[in-house]
Amino acid sequence: MTPDATDWALLRLLDRDATQPASVLGRKLGLSQPATWRRIQRLEQAGVLTGRRLEVDLEKLGFGVTVFLGVKLATKGRVSLEDFERAVTAIPEVQMVVHVLGLYDYRLRVVARDLADFERVLRRRIMTLPGVGDVEANVLLSEERLAGPIE
C-alpha cells in the first residue's frame, strides 16, 4: 500500500488528536465524511494504523520520576536474552523494553514515585535481573513528543 499526500495529511491530523470525528477531519482535508472514513479504514486494514492508545499523565498518578536505563548483559546467549526479557517485562515499574544494538543490549524506560522509590526498584528489581552487567541511567527532566516523519 502506498499512502498518497491526502493520507499523510490525514495521519498528521490523527496524530495530533485521534478523537476527531471523520466529519471534522474531512472538512480539514476537503473530503466528504464517507471518503475520509474509507481512508481511515484502508489505513487500518493495511496495518499502518495499529491502534489508539491513551496518553496518561503518570505524574498526576504519583509517579514523578522517569529514568532511562541502558543495560549491558554479562552473558549474551539466546537463552539469556529470553530469560532477561521475561524477567524484565514482569516488573511493574518498567514501561518499555527495547532490545538494541550498540554499547548496550537493552534500553528500558522505568517509572517510580520518587528517587527513593527508584533506588528500591533499581537495587531490588533491575540489578537482580538474570545476566545483568553494566547499567547506565538518565533521569528525565522534560520530554517532548513530536510527529516525527509524519509531520
Added chain:
Amino acid sequence: MTPDATDWALLRLLDRDATQPASVLGRKLGLSQPATWRRIQRLEQAGVLTGRRLEVDLEKLGFGVTVFLGVKLATKGRVSLEDFERAVTAIPEVQMVVHVLGLYDYRLRVVARDLADFERVLRRRIMTLPGVGDVEANVLLSEERLAGPIE
C-alpha cells in the same frame, strides 16, 4: 484527585485499547454506560488522561530504522539548551526529545528509511546541531511497550 480501584481498572482497559466504547468498558467493570463515561470525564478533567494518540506502524510507511541517541552538549548554558532544543525539534526524523540528567544531556528517538538514510540524518542534521559534543547510538532491534505501573 485520588483514583480508586475502579478507576485503575478503567485505566488498564483503556491503555490496552482506547477505542472501546463506554458501554463495553462498563460491562467489563460492572458499571452502567453513563457511570463509566462520567469516570472517564473526571479522569480527563483531572488531567490524568491527557489525550488519545495514534499507534502508527512506521515500518509500513517505509521507515525501517529506529535509533536511540544519547547526546552530550559541549557548552551547557541556558541559551545553548534552548538553541539545541529549537533546532532538534525541527528535524522531521526526530520523534522524541528528552532532556535528561546523567552521562548525556539529551536522549533522542530518531527514525530513518534505512541505515544509509540514517547516516545522512546523523551527519547532516544531528552532528551539525548547535553545541553538540559526544553522541552515542543504539539501533532498535525489537521493542515491547508495557502497561507500566497501570498494570
Added chain:
DNA sequence: CTTGAAAAGAACTGCCT
C-alpha cells in the same frame, strides 16, 4: 470521488435512588 439518506450505536444530559 461525490451527495444524500437511513439505521445502528455511542456520546451526552437530566432526573432519580
Added chain:
DNA sequence: AGGCAGTTCTTTTCAAG
C-alpha cells in the same frame, strides 16, 4: 457515587451520480 430514560451526534452502510 450509580442507574434509567431520553436526546444528540457519530459511525457505518447503503444507493445513485
